[in-house]
Amino acid sequence: MEVKDLIRLTKYYLLKPFGYKDYVPFIVLSRSRTGSNFLNSSLLSHPNVRVKGEHFGHLDGDSIEKRYGDVFGKQPRYIKAAGCKVFYYHPHHGDSTELFSLLQNNRNLRVIHLKREDTLRSVLSWMIARKNDTYVANSNRALISADKKRVSVDPNELIEWIEKTLHWERWGDDFFSKHQLLNISYEELTSDLNHTFQRVLEFLGLPESTPVTNLKRQNPEPVGDLISNWNEVREKLILAGYERYIPE
Numbered sequence: 001m002e003v004k005d006l007i008r009l010t011k012y013y014l015l016k017p018f019g020y021k022d023y024v025p026f027i028v029l030s031r032s033r034t035g036s037n038f039l040n041s042s043l044l045s046h047p048n049v050r051v052k053g054e055h056f057g058h059l060d061g062d063s064i065e066k067r068y069g070d071v072f073g074k075q076p077r078y079i080k081a082a083g084c085k086v087f088y089y090h091p092h093h094g095d096s097t098e099l100f101s102l103l104q105n106n107r108n109l110r111v112i113h114l115k116r117e118d119t120l121r122s123v124l125s126w127m128i129a130r131k132n133d134t135y136v137a138n139s140n141r142a143l144i145s146a147d148k149k150r151v152s153v154d155p156n157e158l159i160e161w162i163e164k165t166l167h168w169e170r171w172g173d174d175f176f177s178k179h180q181l182l183n184i185s186y187e188e189l190t191s192d193l194n195h196t197f198q199r200v201l202e203f204l205g206l207p208e209s210t211p212v213t214n215l216k217r218q219n220p221e222p223v224g225d226l227i228s229n230w231n232e233v234r235e236k237l238i239l240a241g242y243e244r245y246i247p248e
Contacts, residue, residue, distance in 0.1 A: 012050070015076035024204050025072050025106060026083035029172050030114040031165055033125035035186040036085050039114060042197055042211035049206065050075055052084035056099055059091050064098045072106070081204040083110075088168040104175065111176045112200060115169050116186040120237070120245035123161040124226060125219050127151055146221045152228045155236035162242060190217065223247055 028051075030036045043051045056067055075082050086103065090096060103109060116122040128149050173181070182203040188196045197211040224230045224247070234246055 012076055012079075015078070016074060019074035019076045019079070021072075021074060023075050023079055024081040024110060024206075025108055026081055026110040026112060026204060027086045027103060028083065028112045028114055029086055029088070029176070031087055031089075031122065031168060033122045033129065034114050034116040035189045036114055038186075038189055038193075038213060038215050039112075039184075039200070040085060041213040041215050042193065043200070045212035046201070046206060046209045048078060048080040049204075050079045050082040054087065054090065055084040056086060056090040057092050059094070064091075064102065068099075068102050080206055088172060100175065104179075107179070109176075109179055110204060111172075111179050111181045112203065113169075113172055113176070113181055113183045114186070114189075115183065118187070118245060119162050119165050120158070120223070120242070121219075122165060122186070123158055124151075124153070124223065126161075127153060127158075128219055128226065144218075146225050149219060149221075150226055150228050153233050155233045158233060159236065159240050159242065162245070 028036055028039060037053075040051055040053060043049045052071060055071055056064070059067060071082065071084050086099070088096075090099060128151055131151055132144055132149065173183070180203070182200065184196055184199065193211055193213075198208055201208060219226060227233055237243065237246055
């Protein structure tokens with residue numbers, strides 16, 4: 001941890017007991033491999049934001065209520081927005097009903113719904129990360145070569161996860177339809193981070209700030225270079241009606 005990060009963390013915990021709850025609570029709703037780490041790291045660079053990662057992913061013996069209180073309890077007065085990432089399937093082990101009931105019942109909660117337009121890429125990236133156990137890339141870590149990342153994909157599993165992801169996205173929009181909700185995409189983040197970041201800050205009622213992140217894209221190669229049985233997968237995608245995910 002860098003000195004500046006340590007100073008910021010120390011300041012936060014020293015002031016938190018004397019804090020308040022009159023800030024904007026928010027979540028980044030998504031699935032894995034949609035740029036959520038990229039967005040979170042950018043939010044962390046804002047001086048008035050407190051954002052945690054997959055806080056409800058692995059509870060490690062904690063209750064949902066305790067974890068909820070950790071995120072949405074008192075905050076130092078310089079914090080104007082506080083939240084965390086929430087994937088559709090959190091917690092990883094257990095029933096998600098309690099968590100999503102708490103979130104839905106918080107009418108002040110603002111929801112940043114992060115999606116990836118190229119759903120195939122999202123699922124493929126997860127499959128590659130699963131194979132290599134590498135979920136984050138930053139400027140200090142060399143990218144894994146395409147040869148090591150290349151995977152043989154079960155077309156049926158790929159299509160199943162695409163359909164599951166599309167279902168989750170529709171569910172999320174509907175479930176939080178009575179909340180203030182902002183839809184943004186991975187593609188918007190990566191093509192114009194500054195503009196998209198300012199939209200997020202405006203949504204959260206925060207002053208403009210330049211996003212700072214050292215994260216980078218992990219799998220920039222063409223899909224055909226990452227899937228060893230691409231011809232087979234391509235045919236199955238066409239049969240399933242997902243031609244839109246096939247690169248021209």
